[in-house]
Structures are given as structure tokens and as C-alpha cells.
Amino acid sequence: MNFQPYAISQSQMIGTYAPEQILRGKVLDILPDRTALVQLGAKQVVAKVASIEPPLKVGQDYLFQIQQGSSNPLLAKVVNRKPTVGVSALTMAEDVLTALNLKNEPLNRRIIQSFLDHGDPISRDAILQARALLKTSGDFSKDMQTIRWLINRQLPLTDTFFQTAKELVSSEPLSAKLDTILREIKNTTAQTATIEKLKASLTAFSESNKADGLAAIFTRIGQDKGDALLKSFIKGQIPESQFTQSIQIKIDSFLSGSFSLKETTALLKDLNINRSPQSFIESFQRFVTGHIQESVSQLGTADHRDLLLQTLKLIGFDYEHQIAEWFNNGPAPGKSNSLKENLLAVVQDQQAPFSLRKMAHEMVQKITGEQIQMVSADPFVAQFAFQIPIPFQKELTNVSIYWEGKRDRKGTLDPDSCTILLWLELDHLKETLISVRVQNHNVALTIQNNEKDLRSWLKSGEPLLKERLKENGYQLVSLTQTDKIDQNLVKKASGPLTESNYRLDVKV
Numbered sequence: 178m179n180f181q182p183y184a185i186s187q188s189q190m191i192g193t194y195a196p197e198q199i200l201r202g203k204v205l206d207i208l209p210d211r212t213a214l215v216q217l218g219a220k221q222v223v224a225k226v227a228s229i230e231p232p233l234k235v236g237q238d239y240l241f242q243i244q245q246g247s248s249n250p251l252l253a254k255v256v257n258r259k260p261t262v263g264v265s266a267l268t269m270a271e272d273v274l275t276a277l278n279l280k281n282e283p284l285n286r287r288i289i290q291s292f293l294d295h296g297d298p299i300s301r302d303a304i305l306q307a308r309a310l311l312k313t314s315g316d317f318s319k320d321m322q323t324i325r326w327l328i329n330r331q332l333p334l335t336d337t338f339f340q341t342a343k344e345l346v347s348s349e350p351l352s353a354k355l356d357t358i359l360r361e362i363k364n365t366t367a368q369t370a371t372i373e374k375l376k377a378s379l380t381a382f383s384e385s386n387k388a389d390g391l392a393a394i395f396t397r398i399g400q401d402k403g404d405a406l407l408k409s410f411i412k413g414q415i416p417e418s419q420f421t422q423s424i425q426i427k428i429d430s431f432l433s434g435s436f437s438l439k440e441t442t443a444l445l446k447d448l449n450i451n452r453s454p455q456s457f458i459e460s461f462q463r464f465v466t467g468h469i470q471e472s473v474s475q476l477g478t479a480d481h482r483d484l485l486l487q488t489l490k491l492i493g494f495d496y497e498h499q500i501a502e503w504f505n506n507g508p509a510p511g512k513s514n515s516l517k518e519n520l521l522a523v524v525q526d527q528q529a530p531f532s533l534r535k536m537a538h539e540m541v542q543k544i545t546g547e548q549i550q551m552v553s554a555d556p557f558v559a560q561f562a563f564q565i566p567i568p569f570q571k572e573l574t575n576v577s578i579y580w581e582g583k584r585d586r587k588g589t590l591d592p593d594s595c596t597i598l599l600w601l602e603l604d605h606l607k608e609t610l611i612s613v614r615v616q617n618h619n620v621a622l623t624i625q626n627n628e629k630d631l632r633s634w635l636k637s638g639e640p641l642l643k644e645r646l647k648e649n650g651y652q653l654v655s656l657t658q659t660d661k662i663d664q665n666l667v668k669k670a671s672g673p674l675t676e677s678n679y680r681l682d683v684k685v
Contacts, residue, residue, distance in 0.1 A: 201241075201293045233255075257272070291321045325676070341546045346674060362379070410460075550674070594617070596614050622657075
């Protein structure tokens, strides 16, 4: 039997399935020329039907086994059914066991049934790997959801990935873990370099919007811009002959810290700059104001354009990428001081208390879990969701983010077409869902909130939003509020382990 795509691109079919995989399919319609419209797993396909006895029937479920997964069209065969009255779920699971030469055992049947119920491809290896992970399972349903998600994202079915993904479902939000481990550090009597560095990193992250002095300036203008401006400013404060490699290392070390008054005082001493920290900071603020061409009042207002990107870097979403860069180009001194890096250092610190190392390990798993949720199995589709704490208005606010869109042939995100969902739980506005839809650089933005009427506020801010979008090549076509929150969208944005099921609109 040959499978042709129906309402999806052929490129999405090729490579989606592998030989020997079995899928549950339902015949939706019998078409001319010995073809049939079949719901194959999560996709609709047109099947070129070979001679089958008995013939295919509309509305009937069948098992299809892939014979060639890389051909065009795909080749599959109907799995032979056991003689039976009616079609029971158990019998279909037994047919899969027979076709894959597996033992007819209760756990195997439950695993297969879960795959069948959700339209997932079934392979012998997947069943055996799932069985190994489920041997000590305390919650079959949740653990199977985790396994199915790993398969859906084409991630390895290993214990490491399994435990990391489980942490997303079972654990508290990252912001709560951050507060808990910070309290644990403050209560411990152990003092090691790794613990002290983690404490500084956690404190700087949780209080980044409460920061004063240099930390406040860096929060407003961004880390990269702040690094460059501070180095330039310092060069103007000391003779060029004194700007040695040793001085450069000390500046890099300072830039990786928390910009505390103590650290600033030590830096001025190392640089032989005979000024008070407050005078130095005030001069630097004037320097920054002149170079970014903003008034002092504007500088006093937080700039959140890079807030999300900066937060992801502070957490350590790019930590593994940095390691790869270090291997290729050598380490960049003073440039990595993320939560993940410092948490891993405590995990490996045998002098740290066991309870603290355990909490650090759980937090690393949580961060890694949020990272792997950004993995997309389809090279032509970007679909991911994650939840992170954002320092906002002097506290940490959990923000759940969902993104779906297209990729070009190079794998780059297509800026012309995407959907973004932001789910927030705020002190005053309460539950708020922000939906952003982009099509051909036209932006439609909808805020869903059933607590407050935001229409007058949206109207007053619309001109500025239009201007900012226009600066970046986009046009605002609508800005509206709905009083009812779409719970399906909330689940998509905030639920862990969102499966990749985005459909491209392609006609054939």
C-alpha cells in the first residue's frame, strides 16, 4: 500500500516514520482508482490500496506497518488480523505483539495500548525501552505521557532523559526552587567557594530588578552593552600604559560578579582609581546616557526589550552552547556566570552538604527539562514551550511561553509567520493570557483577562506599540481584549511536555 500526503507536505511525511513501525489507521473514505483516505496516526493520508481480502471498509480501524519510510510515496502493509468477532482494543494490541515478535505480557499490552490510543508510531525498540523505564513506575499514566513525549520529540529513551522530563511534570516551578535553595544556602554552616558563588548568582538573579548602582544600569541596558560601555569608560579613567592584560582579567572577573558595592570598591582599588564607588557609578551613568542618547529620566525607566533573552542567559539556557564554543575557541574569561553553571559546580562539590547538592541537582534537572522542551522533531516546524521566572517589578513572575511557527530550509525561524502565547499570573491583573499572531509581518495581539478591563490602557499604549513594531518591520493590525480566557490555549502555553502536533497549511 502506497501512502500519499493529504493536506500536508510530502517532506513532512518522509523521515516521519521508520521501517517496521506500526500505526493505527482509520479508513475515512474510499476514493476512485483503488485509493482510500486514511487517518494514519496524527496525519491524514491518501492510500493506494493493493489487493486486500477482505477489502477495506469505511469507518474501520486497521494496523498499518511501514515497509519503506524514506520512499516517495511511503510504503506500508496492513497487519494481518486474528479472526475475531468485532475489533477489541485488546485484540489489536495482541496483533502488534505478534507482528513485532514480543511476549504477550500485561505491561507490554498496556504500553502498546497507550501508543494506539494516541495514534503514535509503535516499534519494537520503543516498547522494550519503555518497559525498562516503567519497571518501577508509580504512576503508569504520567510516566507513559513522559515516554510518549520523548518519542514525539525524537529524544533518547534513556533514564537520564526520562528523569529530566519527569521533573517537569512533578516538580514545583523554577522560581519556587530558586527561593528554596537560597534559603537552604543561607541556613547552612558550610562555606565553600562554589556555595558562595551560587549564593551570589541566585541573589543577583532574584533581585535583579531591585538592584541599585551598576547592577541597575546593567539591568536596564543589557549585559553585552553594559560590558562594552564599562570597559570603554574605565579606559578613560586610567592611563593607557596601565591598561595591561592583568587589568583586563580583573575587569572581566568583575563583570561576571554581582556588581555589589564591595566588589566595586575592590575593583577601584585594583585599578588605582582614587574615587568613591558612588562617584564612579554616577559618572558611569552619565557616560552611558551620552552614548545611548537617552535622557536621564529614560535611563531611570527599565528597558525590557531584552529582558527575556537576558533571563534565559542568566538561567543558563545557552550553557551547553558556551561549552561547545570553549572547545572550539578556548574559554572566554568572565563571560559565563549562569545559574546552571554554578548549580553544577555545587553538585560536584563533595564538601557541600548532601541536602544542598541534592537540591542543586533537582534544579539543574528542572532547567535542563525546560531546555529540552525547546527541541523540535520536525526540521520545518518550530514548536516549543517552557516556563521561566522573570524578574519583574521587584519580584519574580512565572512566565509560560509557547511558540509555533515555520522554519526555512536552513532551519532558521521564519519571522513572517508564527504564533506566540504568554501565560502570566500577576498580582493585580491576576491570570492573563497574551496571544500574538504574526502573518506576513502583520501582528494581531489579543489579551485575555477576566479580572480587569484593560481596553483604555491598551488604547493609550497602542501608538507606542505601533511605532516600536514599525521600527522592526512589523505592522500592528489589531490590539484587543477578550473577557474570557481560552483554557485550551492556557493548557498549550503552561502545560509541561507539550507534544509537537503543529500543522503546516499546505495544499496539494
